[in-house]
Amino acid sequence: MVFTEDFLHYVWKFRLFDRLDLRTTEGEELEIFSAGQHNTHAGPDFQNARIRIGDTTWAGNAELHLSSSDWHRHGHTGDGAYDSVILHVVYTDDQPVTLANGRRLPTLELKNRISADLYQRYHNLVFGNQSVIPCEASIGRVDPLTMQNWLTRVLVERLEKRAEAVDAALTLNRGDWEETFYQYLAANFGFKTNALPFELLAKSLPQNFLAKHKNNPLQIEALIFGQAGFLDGEPVDEYPRSLKKEYDYLRKKLKINPIENHLWKFLRMRPQNFPTVRLAQFAALVVQSSHLFSKILEVKEVKDLRKLFSGIEVHPYWETHYRFDKESLPAAKHFGQASVDTVLLNTVALFLFSYGKHMQQQYYISRALKLLENIPAENNHVTQEFTTLGVNIFTAFESQALLELKNNYCAYKKCLHCGVGIKILKPV
Template identity: 75%
Template sequence: MLFPEDFLHYVWKFRLFERTGLQTTYGEELEVLSAGMHNSDSGPDFQTARVRIGDTVWAGNVEVHVTSSDWQRHGHTTDDSYSNVILHVVYKDDKPLVLANGRRVPTLELQNRIPDDLYNRYHKLIFGEQTVIPCEANIGAVDGLTMYNWLTRVLVERLEKRSEAVITALNLNRGDWEETFYQFLAANFGFKTNAVPFELLAKSIPQLTLAKHKNNPLQIEALIFGQAGFLSGELNDEYPRRLKAEYEFLQKKYKLMPIENHLWKFMRLRPQNFPTIRLAQFSSLIVHSNHLFSKVLEIKDVKALRNLFSEIKVNEYWENHYRFDVESAPSAKNMGVASIDILLLNTLVLFLFSYGRHNQNQHYINRSLKLLEHLPNETNNIITDFVNLGVKINTAFESQALLELKNNYCNYKKCLQCGVGNKILKLG
């Protein structure tokens, strides 16, 4: 048989070996009362296990290896944390295990106790010729409850990892949730292509500075476009010239340094997504939304959350412009539903989760997951592959979880750590 040690961990954890007539390699009668808790940190593989050897019940740690000689190869001989192991579980006992103090460690050999069909299913998952994911032939038949429970877990894992960046930024902002939210929201207004310059823009002009001018939309627009580097050089139309005049005054007042204008990308973007239009929308959001993060914490209805963005109105200049001084056919410049949902997904969901996790408040964590259940699923190659395999996907809750599943489990063939893989291995 060909397998890594993880496979034996799985077999031991779920006791998927023949358990009748168990004996240690020294012929002592053995009964497994509890396999113990799987340990993912340093030290023995399973903790707080309970086994009966002969007439004595032992409680303690269990170490698992492919061969018993791996004990020495892995450096456990001189490691005191392994001195209280009550059972050594191996596939093949090729060398009796005796500790430095002379204690003989009871050993269970599994070489002839692992069912062939279990191994064959495992081998097919890990070493089969799949094109998308290891369990592509079986995942469509996995029951809904198993899928939901596992997708919930991997979705939380995804949000926990993403929330680390939020907490890091929060610490840099001295615990200011409003400022941190403002910075992340700005970055997400760039929709990947212009995420970096939008983030740099937000960091170049604090939200508190903008708040001082909320009653003057022209000054807000001047600060945003000026810091974005769009008000340098000669401008012809009256509107950008007014912006430039306002910005020159405010720049001196606050000693502002604009970001490099060349960072903004227009190529291969629909005009509706040009950074100038996104900046105009962002300016309007700043004008009409006081304490935006506080509002997000209060609003529970998805429609109301969408309205925070759908109701923003840009300056009338942009009705027939996509760039300064270049007139275009008239068109509405409101944010589309798809763009708004991306902002809800990448910013609001993340911050509700991060806020709840940071403050140990399950209410906001639950709200973040509920919001995902009310947002449509993303459409990309990974999601399309899962749909073609028979996986039902209707919401962002499922699509986000499946992205995590694919990128951090399927791609690394971590089927033994996956609830879906476990189900397939057990059922065949």
């Protein structure tokens, strides 16, 4: 069976070893007051540990290795960062370690102090042949409080990582929150399949260009469809012909060029989600909204946030078309509740969180989390997997957290860094 340093860290951190009559490898009495804080950066593994060796109490760092000879193999000899180590915790003591000042480094060997049962449960969890996640046989029995606390933490981790990307975009936009929000909102309208062309479209058509034509819906639609590359040919129907006429004029006036039309994907998409329909909905939102992000910051109630995106009605042409010059059976193309939820989840909640982090205002962070608690859970293969394992998923708060858990913990078998894994491993 495999023994890892991560497991040794876990055993030390939670003191899951036999502490009866503890002694160093040189036979001195040892008492552990604090294992210290786990350090995941450069330097000793645990900082600010407190121990007693003999009659002397020490405060400093602890370093952990599978074998004491790893001290030399890992290059700690002569490294000043390790001069403050007060205890070397090892699985096997195979070689004494002497510090630069000539002092023998006190060592605690754990080889015979870790229960076989604990190790077996760890081995089964991390190295078993599970098909979905390492703890698939146990996660459904983890108590609700542990699950909720851990899902909250990983959800915040997910939002913090995404907020870093928002900050980078904000820098490129010279601190303009409205423009950055507009670009993210556009990408959201494209779902995953057409997120890139939607984002390129928004960057090629800044909000200040659109603001000058707010009172003319036809010109807004012409700019959006024209910049998307859908007005390059010679349309037949009156509506696209009108759009082309307006766009040809505005294109010269604004000195803009469309993105490549081939970037848009139609294949294997439901007609209701064709990029042409989504562009029509996006144009309708632009027409009815101004300073949208500022409004989002001011609105306090979730129901009022929904109203900002509800009731978006597209041009009547799209009621009988999915593409230009190709008539179809009548079908509603309004911006439905599911689409509103998608925007609230992927853009609004993210920007409330990002703004709160950027401005150091917890109020907006709390609003972002509350919003996610009021959006129905996503239905995808990850949430379906967790549901079959007995995990209750009701809101986007939970589904987003479980996506992070699966992709950044379960997929890498980081069970010893996971609150759920730690709970399952801990002795009863």
